[in-house]
Amino acid sequence: MKKFLLLILIIVYISCFAVFSRVQAALGKWEKPQYIKTYIQPNHPRTVMMKHAFARWSKVTNDKIIFRYVDSTQTSQLDVFFVNKIDKDFSESDKSIGLTQNKTDIKSGNIYHSTIWIADNSQGNRVLSNDEVFTTMLHEIGHALGLNHSNTKDSIMYPQADVRLEISKEDLNNLRTIYGWKN
Ligand SMILES: [Zn+2]
Structure with missing residues (x-):
């Protein structure tokens, strides 16, 4: 008798920097x-910046989170792509400049794949500044790690683009809760 592996998934799209997000x-x-096997779209002007954003998360967690780079989406668990604009079909507002999709096994609660899209331009065709893009990268990585939006304005997970380049204590506390870290 054949056994079929039934994989039940939650697929969550989090469109970011929508002011009133309802993703809960x-x-x-x-x-x-x-050991998060990570692929970043190569040879893009933002490729190196994205690596800096990943490194920031590793640094603030004292390497409790480490992204291991792979050069193919065939073997990756986390993918990053750069796009002209975020597809409006997936955005909750007309302000989205980043998007993350997590695929989570509903039984274990484990994320087994995540995809991040980072936009070059706003929905209004404005070229985004380096600060805006870097903040967006930190924010989207937060989602990919399991963090939801925060109502606290100095959280990197606050769903509105602003000049806010740092991961806050609240963000780290939330991550600690998710992963069960003692310190
Ligand atoms: Zn978001």
């Missing part, structure tokens, strides 16, 4: 957060 579902967590 749990986003899951990585089973091995120190």
Whole structure:
């Protein structure tokens, strides 16, 4: 008798920097957060900046989160793509400049794949500044790690673009809760 593996998934799209986001579902967590196989679209002007954003998350968590770069989407668990604009079909507002999709196993709560899209331009065709894009990168990585939006304005997970380049204590506390870290 054949056994069929029934994989039940939650797929959550989080369109970001929508002012009134309604996404409240749990986003899951990585089973091995120190071995997240990560692919970044190469040879793009933002490729190196994206690596800096990943490195920032590793630094503030004292390497409890580590992204291991791979050069193919065939073997990756986390993918980053750069796009002209965020597809309006997935955005909750006309302000979205980043998007994350997490695929989470509903039984274990483990994220087994995540995709991040980073826009070059606003929905109004304005070229985004380096600060806006870097903030967006930190924010989207937060989603990919399982963090939801925050109502606290100095959180990197506050859903509105602003000049806010740092990951806050609240963000780290929330991550600690998700992953069960002691310190
Ligand atoms: Zn967001």
